[in-house]
Every structure is written in structure tokens, then in C-alpha cells.
Amino acid sequence: MITIALSKGRLFDESVRLLTDAGLDCSELEQPSRKLIFYTPDEQVRLVLVKPSDVPTYVEYGIADAGIVGKDVLMEEGRSLYEMLDLKYGRCRIVVAGFPEKRDTWITRAYTRVATKYPNIAKSYFSSQDKTVEIIKLNGSVELGPLTGLSDVIIDIVESGRTLKENGLVVLDEICPISARLVVNRISLKTKNTEIRSLINNIQRMLEEKKT
Ligand code: PRP
Numbered sequence: 001m002i003t004i005a006l007s008k009g010r011l012f013d014e015s016v017r018l019l020t021d022a023g024l025d026c027s028e029l030e031q032p033s034r035k036l037i038f039y040t041p042d043e044q045v046r047l048v049l050v051k052p053s054d055v056p057t058y059v060e061y062g063i064a065d066a067g068i069v070g071k072d073v074l075m076e077e078g079r080s081l082y083e084m085l086d087l088k089y090g091r092c093r094i095v096v097a098g099f100p101e102k103r104d105t106w107i108t109r110a111y112t113r114v115a116t117k118y119p120n121i122a123k124s125y126f127s128s129q130d131k132t133v134e135i136i137k138l139n140g141s142v143e144l145g146p147l148t149g150l151s152d153v154i155i156d157i158v159e160s161g162r163t164l165k166e167n168g169l170v171v172l173d174e175i176c177p178i179s180a181r182l183v184v185n186r187i188s189l190k191t192k193n194t195e196i197r198s199l200i201n202n203i204q205r206m207l208e209e210k211k212t
Contacts, residue, residue, distance in 0.1 A: 002045055002188070002195045005064035007052040007073075010159075011180050014089045015068045019047075022202040044195075056081060056183065065188035065196060071178035072157055076118045082184045084200055088207060090180035094121060096173040097164055098146050098153035106153055106172055115145030116155040125155065125175055143167045 006015050020026045025040045029047065038047045050058055055069035056079035067081075070090055074083060096114075098106055106112060107129075115136045116122045126133045136151055138144075143163055145151035153172060158164060164171065182203060189196055 001043060002065040002192055002199070003048060003063065004045060004199075005048050005050050005055045005058040005067035005069075007055050007067075007069050007180075008049050009052055011052070011068060011070060011090045012049075015180065018068075018087060018089070018203065018206070021206050022199065053077065059183050059185050062185045062187055064185065065192055066182060066184045066199065068180055068182055070157075071176075071181055072118065072121070074181060074183065075176075075178075076120050078120060080186065082186060082189060083181050084184050085182040085203060085207075087180040087182055087203070088210075091177065092157045092159040092179075093171075093177050094118070094155065094175040095158050095171045096125075096153050096155055096175065097143075097158070097169045098172050099168065100170045102153065103170070103172060109152070112153060113145075113151040114153055114155055115142055115151035117142055118155055121175070122155045143169060 006012060016026050016029050024045055026047070028038050036049045039045070048058065048064060052069055052073050053076070055067040056074060056077040058064040059067040059081045060079040068087065072094055109131070111132045113134045113136060114122050115138050117138060117140070119135045119137050122135045136145070142154045142156045145154045146169060147167055155175065157178065158171065182200065184196055
């Protein structure tokens with residue numbers, strides 16, 4: 001049996017679809033429920049539903065052999081695991097955003113306050129710049145940072161751009177594009193090689209089919 005950690009939230013529905021298309025019977029997951037652990041009917045796969053930022057932890061510690069998680073979370077958590085596949089969904093961008101009038105001035109300011117759910121990504125983004133940055137960790141509704149005066153700018157993900165737009169904010173700089181990734185525990189890749197390779201091959205075949 002292999003265990004797969006699935007991110008709850010924005011990647012969830014697409015991840016269930018992906019695993020179903022790859023041949024796993026995930027029908028139990030499609031029913032409304034508060035359960036956190038599911039098994040496929042053949043009991044070959046156990047699925048655990050975790051908070052996105054915890055997926056790399058479950059995979060690094062080998063509680064889950066594999067996981068599906070956003071590249072943003074992988075960059076932020078910096079866990080020791082193998083990133084095996086770009087799943088091409090959950091596409092968004094990590095950006096610096098703020099009020100439009102900051103467009104020219106924020107980068108030249110010697111001191112900037114940055115609100116973000118991603119303090120490590122923010123630290124590494126600013127590490128090459130000669131300026132003092134105060135990074136303020138928030139857990140959600142990051143756009144409130146500039147709106148309330150808590151921060152000058154934010155570093156956050158943008159998908160449709162709607163949240164920024166409806167709050168009068170704009171993208172000031174692009175950091176990187178992100179998407180969902182299949183990650184695998186380092187030891188599981190050796191000890192459960194057949195099962196994990198078969199999962200990867202099935203997903204890969206399906207991604208290829210989708211392209212054509
Ligand atoms: C994310 C992100 C933005 C928003 C971007 O928040 O932090 O606020 O989605 O999406 P959009 O460009 O399509 O508007 P999320 O919905 O995960 O909620 P949160 O603010 O509670 O973290």
C-alpha cells in the first residue's frame with residue numbers, strides 16, 4: 001500500500017480528478033465528509049487530506065509516500081523530498097503587489113515592510129537587494145497589509161487577479177510562476193519503487209494525452 005497526501009483547498013478537486021483519471025478509484029472522496037483518511041476499494045492506496053503547507057512535512061517524514069502540493073508551498077517549506085512531476089494545474093504566480101502609486105518608488109525605498117504568507121520566499125527574493133526589509137508573516141487575507149497600513153507591499157500568489165483588483169492593488173514585480181507538483185519521499189522511491197513508478201507513469205501518460 002502507498003499513502004498519498006492531498007492538499008485540501010484550491011488544488012483538491014483537480015487532484016482528485018487527476019488521480020481518478022490515473023486509474024485510482026477516488027469515489028469515496030467525492031462524497032461530502034469530514035473524514036481525513038480514505039482508502040481506495042482495493043486498499044492499495046491510502047489518501048490523507050492535509051493542509052497544503054503540511055504536505056511536504058508528511059512526505060519528508062515518510063508518513064506519506066507521495067503528495068500533491070503547490071510549488072509555492074515547496075519553495076516556502078524547503079523540505080527534503082523528490083519533486084517528480086509538474087502537474088500543470090493550479091497555475092498561478094508569486095508576485096510583489098501594492099498600491100499603483102508605489103510602482104516606481106517601492107523598489108528604491110531603503111526600508112520596506114512586506115506582509116506575506118511566504119516569509120522564506122520573501123527573504124530569498126530580497127536577499128540580493130541592498131535594502132532593509134521587515135517581513136511580517138500573515139496567515140491569510142494578505143491584501144489587507146497595504147490596505148490597513150500594516151505593510152508597504154505584499155508577496156502573495158495571484159491566480160485570476162481578482163482579489164488584487166477588487167482591493168485596488170496591482171502587481172509591482174513578478175517573482176515566479178507556480179503550479180501543482182507530485183512529490184515523493186526519498187526512501188519510498190526505493191522501497192516502494194514499483195508502486196510509485198506505476199503511479200508516476202499513469203499520471204505522466206494522462207498528462208501527455210491531455211496535451212494532444
Ligand atoms: C489566495 C491569495 C490571494 C488570492 C489570489 O488566497 O493569497 O488572496 O487567493 O487569488 P485570485 O488572484 O484568483 O483573486 P486564498 O483564497 O487562498 O485565501 P487566504 O487569503 O485566506 O489565504
